[in-house]
Amino acid sequence: MLDERRLNILVDAAKYDVSCSSSGSKRQNTKNGIGNACFGGLCHSFTPDGRCISLLKILMSNDCCYDCAYCTSRRSNDVPRATATPEEICELTMGFYKRNYIEGLFLSSSIFKSPNHTMELLYETVRKLRKEYNFNGYIHLKGIPNADKLLIERTGFLVDRMSFNIELPSEKSLKLLAPQKDKNAIITPMKMLAQDKYFYAPTLRRKDFLPAGQTTQMIVGASPESDAHILKLTEFMYRTYKLKRVYYSTYTPTNFDTSLLPYEQAPLIREHRLYQADWLLRFYGFTADEITGTDGFLSTDYDPKCAWALKNPQLFPVEINTASPEMLLRIPGVGVKSAYRIMQARKHAKLDFSDLKRLRVVLKRAVHFITCKGKFLGGANERVVKNLLIGAELNQNAKQLSIFNNYDSAVFSAITGEL
Ligand code: SF4
Structure with a gap:
């Protein structure tokens, strides 16, 4: 059983992934208040029919072997580490689901030992949930770049939604801030998830593959790319990889021992404007070029x-x-x-x-x-x-x-x- 110490570590580390709409708040409970937005552990997602559902949001492991400059779980940080087993995540999910605390699971992970080892653990968790625990609730799984294609594809038949996070808006920034990651390793599975046929499961039906599609997340303000650059990339990804959503996450400093990153949090208004612009791209017929100013940035004064x-x-x-x-x-x-x-x-x-x-x-x-x-x-x-x-x-x-x-x-x- 997952003990409280590891549970706290794994839900707290998961809060930095904002591939859902309710992360990132700093509001704590007051003496006579109710609720606390600072605790990790729960996020919300919106189903295609508009329902808001609560998801258990947890990492499989925060024991990462990569060293991304912006991340609290990076290898060089001296933070408490924890890893759960597939069985433990399944028990936790089922326990919470039966108590009516959650309606689904958002499962992510640091790179624990290697991309394939991590993806195997994630696959095994969702396989058990679906096949052994007969769990039919919503599952959003964060895919691991550089993992075997077969594992990724098989996982796609078990979960509702998968996301491969693009992380930074350019290859140059990715190389600088996340040296073990590379653009192709992120793009290749995104392309694969957007295809209509499968290499390893040609007989399985398309409708059973990621019924809620794929999403991605980008950190805004950790690197110098303009809003125009970010929105052009977004436009390209919506068109090419059939993404359901691109999530923008304002950069929040957690590591202060590097000169590669800004010392201050990026302004939240920038994230807000990017979300508004994103809607214009998807539903209002605008192009990225039309909505950014001559300086490449969105206006902060007007939507x-x-x-x-x-x-x-x-x-x-x-x-x-x-x-x-x-x-x-x-x-x-x-x-x-x-x-x-x-x-x-x-x-x-x-x-x-x-x-x-x-x-x-x-x-x-x-x-x-x-x-x-x-x-x-x-x-x-x-x-x-x-x-x-x-x-x-x-x-x-x-x-x-x-x-x-x-x-x-x-x-x-x-x-x-x-x-
Ligand atoms: S891969 Fe990078 S961003 Fe992801 S958990 Fe590890 S250090 Fe953090």
């Missing part, structure tokens, strides 16, 4: 859609009753759902501002970029519009906190993506 609209005044205002679906999606304050509602509603009657409010358009932002039946109610000039947009964003963040207590705005944006 990326507002920043793009301000950069392209010649395209606005747009008449809401005649705009194409593509252009509706580009109007700040009009989300995917509200664009659809507008298209349905305007078949029956010409829409006015009061109708748009009912259709859940965020008028505080949209009003500066639209006309309704030829009428314009936006700001008088660019300076006024910019000030009003900044004010609208501040108010929105205040409202977000009241709806999703305990979630920060980056998390909210990651959940809804309505821009």
